[in-house]
Amino acid sequence: MPAQGPTELSMSEATARPLAGVRVLDRTSGIAGPYCTKLLTDAGADVVIVEPVDDPGRSRESGALFEFLNAGKRSVADDTDLLGLADVLVTSDPADVGLARVVVTVTPFGVDGPWAGRPWTEFTLQAACGSTGSRGFPEDPPVPAGNRLGEWITGTYAALAAVAALRTGRPEHVDVAMLDCMATSMSTYPSVFAQMAGWPPVVGTGRRVEIPSVLPASDGFVTVTTNSATQFQDFCVQVGRPEWSADGGLARAVSRFARRDEFLAGVHAYSTARTSAEVLAEASDFRIPAGPVLHGANVADFEQFVARGVFRRSASGRFRQPRPPYLLGGRQAPPPGTVPSPRSDAVGWEPRGAPPQRDGLPLAGLRVLDCTAWWAGPAATSLLGALGADVIKVESVGRPDQMRYVSVRPPTEDRWWEWGPVFHAANVNKRAVTLDLNTPRGVSLFERLASTADVVVENYTPRVMEQFGLGWDRLREVNPALVMMRMPAFGLDGPWRDRTGFAQTIESITGLAWLTGSPAGPPLLVGGACDPLAGVHAVFAALLATRVRDTTGTGVHVEVAMVEAALNAAIEPHLEYEVNGTLLSRQGARSRLAAPQGVYRCAGEDQWVALSVADDAQWERLRHHLGWRDDATLALAAARHDRHDELDGRLGEWFAGREAATAAEEISALGVPAEVVIAARDMVRNPQLRHRGLFETEDHPVTGRTRLPTLPFRFASVPAWLRLRSPTLGEHNEAVLGEVAGPDELRALRGDGAIGDRVRG
Template sequence: MSHSNGSAAAAEEVPVRPASSAALRGVRVVEAGRGIAVSYAAKLLRDQGASVVKVDDDDPLRRWSAASPDEPLTGDGPLWSFLQLGKTIVTQTPAEADIVLTSAGWDGRAPVVVHVTPFGLDGPLAGRVANEFTLQAWCGLMSACGTKDSPPLPMGAGPGEWATGATAALAALAGRRAGGATVDVAALEVMAVCLNNYPTLYREFTGNVAALSRSGDWPSVVRCKDGWVGLCIFTAQQWADFAVMIDRPDLAEDERCTSMGARSRNRAFVEANVGPRLAGHTAAEIVELGGLFRVPVALIGNGEPLFDMEHPRERGVFLGNPAGFRQPRSPVLHHGRPGHDDHAGPAAATQRTTRPLEGVRVVDLTAFWAGPYATHLLAALGAEVVKVESPTRPDGMRFATVKSPAEPDWMEFGPTFHGTNPGKRSVTVDLATEDGRARFLRLVATADVVVENFTPRVMDGLGLGYDELRRVKPDLVMLRQPGFGLDGPWANHAAFAQTMEQTTGIAWLTGLPDGEPLVRSTIDPITGLHGAFAVLTALERRAATGQGELVEVPMLEVALNIAAEPIVTWSATGYRMDRQGARGPGAVPQGVYRCAGEEQWAALAVETDEQWQALARLTGWGADLATRAERRARHDEIDERLAAWFADRDRDATAELILNAGVPAAPVWDQMLQDELPQLVARHFYQPLEHPIAGTVRHPGIGMHSQQLDLTLRGPAPTLGQHTEEVLRDA
C-alpha cells in the first residue's frame, strides 16, 4: 500500500456534474438496503434519469474509506459519495415507488420489487451471512485464482457486488416492462456465471473433473523496462502477430506456444524467450506496437495513473464529484437524436406479460463473450435473438472448443459459446459482399435492436454504421460495445476482458503483494450485463418518444466503474490501494486456510468486532483483540493460529460451524463442481437443454428468479447457420 500527501486528480478543475440521460425520467426508485450491490443498481437507474430516494438506515458504507479502514469517518466516504451522487437521502422509508431495490425487505407498495441478497430468498444458505470475499469462495472463483505457489486468492476490486448491482438494475427494468414483478436476485448465482468461464460445461464436454490450475495464463502481466505491461494473447493469429511484433517470428509456429494451454504448460520456455524481448522497452512503447500489430496490449493501471492516461482523458471519462474528487462516468452512453429527450414523463409499463421482451427482435452481430452475454440476457428475457455470423469467420468462441479440428463438428463443442448463446437462432451472412449486406439490411428492417461489439472500424468500414441502419429502420435501437469506445486514441485497439482488468487497476489489486498482478477475465460478462441494461433503457425511451437511438457501452468504462473504489479513494485521499493476497481493508482477519485433505481450503472474513468475539468463542483464544485495529496489527500471528486450527479439520463442517456462529465463512468450492453446490441445486440453477450435436447441455441461470416472470431458456445454442433459410426467406 502506498500513501501520498495529496492527489493532483482531486485538485484539478473538473466539471462537477452527474452523468445522466432522460431514458427513465419520471420513474421513482427507492433504495432500501445496504451495500454496494443495491446502491450501484440504484445508481445505474439514476444515471438514466430516474429519481432515486436512498433510505439511510445508518449504512456503514457511509463512514467507510479504504484509506482509513479502522477509523470510521466523521463525514461521507468517497465510495459512498460516488454511489449516492444525485440521489435524495431520507431517514423515513417512502410508502410508494415504481421500483424498490432492497436487501432487507419492503413493507410499502411498488409494482416492481427487487430483493438483492447473498444467496437468494430460499435454499439451505438463505439468510446466512456472507460478503464479497466468502462469495468468491462459494462460487468457485477462488479455486482457480492465484499462482501455482499460492493458496487460492480473491479477485481484487470486488467485482461480484458490482455485477450483482447491474443484474438488479436489469431485473428492475425487466419487471417494469412486464407490468410488475417481484424479482429475487442472488449474488451467488450472478457470481457463479460472471466470475467463472462455464467450468461445468467444460467438464461435461471433456469428462475432465480435475480442478483447474491456479497457474494462470502467460504472458499476461509482464515486466518491462519501466514496470509492468499487460498482454492478452487469445487466438493463434494473435500469437503469430505477437511473435512478429517482438521480432521472434520463429515462435509463431512453435507448438510450445501456439495455444493458451501450451503456453501455460511450457511457461518457463515462453518466459525465457519472450521476457528479454519486452524488458528493453517501456510499457508505452509496447502498447504502441500492440496497436500497430492489433495485439491486445495494455498499460497497467491503478487508482494513481489512470487520470493521466491519454485515452480516458481525451474521452472525458472522469467527472467531478461535489465532494472534491473525480469519478468514472456512467458506462451507458446514449447518443440520442437532439431534441427528443425532453418527453413529458415516463413510458407506461408494458401490459402484464411473463416474458418482458416478448415480441422484440434482436439482430446479434456479437462475438466472443461480452456481446454474446448481453444478447443471451435479452433472449432469456424473451427476445427473439438472431445471431448473424460470417460463413467463413464465425464467432471466435466457436474455435475455443474442446474438440480437435480433426473431429467432425468440432466447432460445436465450445463451452463458452454454449454458455452465452442458448435460445438464439443462427444465420450466416457474408457482410463483405454486396449481396450479404443487402440481406443483412433486410433483416435489420424487421428488427427492434441491433447489437455489435467489434472495434469501431469494422461496422463503419462495412458501411453499416447506425446512420445507415436507421435508414431502413428509423426507430432502431443499436447497442455498440467496443473495447475502448467509439472514439479516442485507443478506439481501434484490440481489447479483451484481460486488457480492461489490466488497464483499470482490477488486475493491480489481484495477486500476492510481491508478485505479478493477475487477471481473471470477468469484465466480459459484466459488460454484457451493462449492455443488456442499456438496451432496456433505450427501449423505455423509445416507448415514450417513438425514437430509436445509438447506445454505447465501452468495456473500459464498465471496468472503470467496477474499479471505482480504488479510483475514487486515490482521487479523494491520495491513498493507493494495492494487492494484499487474501487480505483486504474491510475484514480482519481475512484469509484462506488449508483444511484436512488435498486442496481443501476454507475462506474466512471477519467484518465486525461482534463476529470476532463469536469466532474467538469457537477457537478458544483471541477475545482480548477487541478492535479491528488490534487485529490488523497482529494479522500475521492470527493467521498462524488460524492455520493451525483449520489444519486437521473437515472443510465443509468447519465452514458450517463458523457460519452457524454468524461469521462469514465458506468452503473454497471447486469451480468444476459448481453444479453440485447444494444452494444452486436447491434453486434449480441449471437447466438441461438438448443440443442436436453436443447432446444434453446443462446451462446455468442468470441470477434472477421471479414467480411473475418466465426466465427459462428457450433452446440450446445454435449450430452454425442452423436457421439461415427459415429466417432470411422472410427478410
C-alpha cells in the same frame, strides 16, 4: 405503437432522462444495492434512500464511495408514507416483498434455499462460486479477485432486472442473488467445459495464470493477450523469438503454462528492457491486444479517458468520477447531483394511477439482430433472448463467432465447431443465420432483416460495420425506429478507438488487475469478469434506449464502451486516491474491511477454506469457539489487522487437521463467514444454486444434454429462463432469411457458399 413526430428537444430530453417519472426507494447499503439505484438515478429515476441513524457508509474511510454511489438521490429516515407510491423498492430484506409494485431483493444467496441467511462476505462468496479456486499459480495458495467485484456485478444485474420488470407494468418480485451473479460472471463457464469434455480429472490444483499476460516493463507493468494462434505467432515475432510459434510445447496454452519459467524468462528479457509505452506501441503494430496496468493514482489520466472526457468532477468538487458507461444518441447523462444530507428530504410524491399491464416475458415482441462475437456481446444478446426477445445471431461460414473455435473437440472431427462451451453458454435463446456481409447480396439481406428489427447489436472494432456499409447513418435510413447498440472495447472515438480489446486488457487498464495478487508479486488477471459486466451494462442501456424509442417513435444510437463499464466497477481505488492520497494495492487474501481474513489449508490435497471475520462480534464468537484466551486488544479490528501474521499462523494450525467442508460448516454455523474454496467447475453441484435453478438443461442436436447457466435473478412470474438451446451454425437460414428472400434467391446464395451450415476453410 410508439408516439410519432418527436421534436429534437423531446428527443434530447428523453435520452438524457429515460427513466424520468420512475420512483424508487432504496433500503440497501454496501455496494450492490446502491450501485443498482445509482444506475437508475443516472437514467433519470427519482431515487430516495432510506437511511438508518449513523449509516456506516457515510463515514467509512473518506466517504467518497458513498458519495459516488448516492449522488443525486434524496434521503429520508422513514418511508412508510412512500411505499404505496413507489414504482420500485430495492431492499435486502425478503420481508419487504409486496410493499411496492416491483420489489428487487438483493441478497447474498437469494430469498430461499438451504443457504438463505448464511453468513457471507464478498471474499467467501468468491470461494463458493469457484472464482478464487481457479486463480493463481499451482504452488501458491488460491487468490481472490480484488475490489469487491462481485458486488458491482450484482448491482448491475439488479438495475437491469428492475427496468425489465417495469416494462410489463405487472407487480413483480425480482430475486437477485449475489452468488448467482458471481457464478455466471467471475469464471468462464468451467462447468460447461467439464460436462462437454466428459468431466476429465483435474490435473494438479487446477489453478492457472494466463501465459503471457501481465509483463514487467522498465517503468511498470503491461498486459499482453494472445487469444488466437495468430496473435501468439505475432507475439513471438514481437519479442524476437519467432521459433517459439513452431514449438508445439509452447504454441498450446496448456503446455506453455507447464513451461512457463522457460517461456517467461525469454519474454521478460524483452519487456524489462523497454518502457511500457514501447511494449504497447510494438504490440499495437502487430495488432496484439495489450494495455497498461493502471491503478488508482493514474487511471483517470489514461489517454483514451482524457480524449473522450470520461471523467468529470463530482458535485462536491472532492474528486473526479467516471460518467455513466453508456451514451444514448451520443449524449452523456446529466452531471452527477449532490450527495443528500442524511434523512433530510421532503419527498412530496402524489398518488397516481397504475400503469397498463401486459402478459408474457418483459421483452416479448422485440426482435434483435445479433452481430456479436466472443463473450461480452453474445452475453448481452443472450440476456435479451432470455427476457423474451427474438434474437437472430448473424455469422458467416467464412468467419463464424470465434468462440465456436474454443472447442473440446479437435478439428479432425465432424462439426467440431459446434462443441464450444463458451459459445453454448453465451448464445442460448437465439436463432442463427449465416450471411456474407462482404458481398452486396449479403448486405442487402441484412438490410431487409434490419427493417424488421427493433435492435441491432454489434461489438466489432468500430471500423467493421462502416466497412460493410452498415453504420448508423445507413441503418436508420433502412429503419428509422431502430435501436443500434454498439459495444466497442474502448469507444467509437479517441486514440484507442481501433485497438482490439479483450477482458484481460480491460482489467488492466481499469485497475482491477493491480488489486489482484499478493503484495510481493505482480498483478494478476481477474479472469474474464469484464466481459459479462460490459454485457449487462449494455443490456441496461438497450432497455433505456427502447424506452426512449417507444416514447418518441425515433430510433436511438447506443454506445457502451467495454472499458467504461469496467471502470465504474473498479472506481473505489481512484476515489480513495483522489480524496486522501492513499494508493490501494494488492493484499493477497487480506482486506481493509475484515480481519482476520484468508484462505487456510485443510487436510487432504489442495483443500482450502476461506474465512472472513467482518466485525468484532464475529471475532468474539470465533475466538470463543476455538478456545482462545486472547488479550483484550484483539477484540478490536485495528489490533487484529496489526497482528494478522500471528492470527494466520494460529488459524492455519487449527484448519490443518480438519476436513474443509466440515470446518467451513462448523464456522459458518457460528455466524462467521466461511466457505470451501471449490474448483470452479464444481459450482454446478452447489446446493443453493441447484435449489434456485441457476442451471437449466440444454438439449442440443450435436452435443446432447448440457446444464447451462441462466439468468442470475428470478422473477416470481417466470418459472424458468432457458427457453431455447444454443443454435448450430446457420440453423435458421430457411426460417429467418425466408421471411425476406424468396426460394430462388436462397438457392443461389447456398450455391455460391454465401449462406450455409458448415465452416468454410
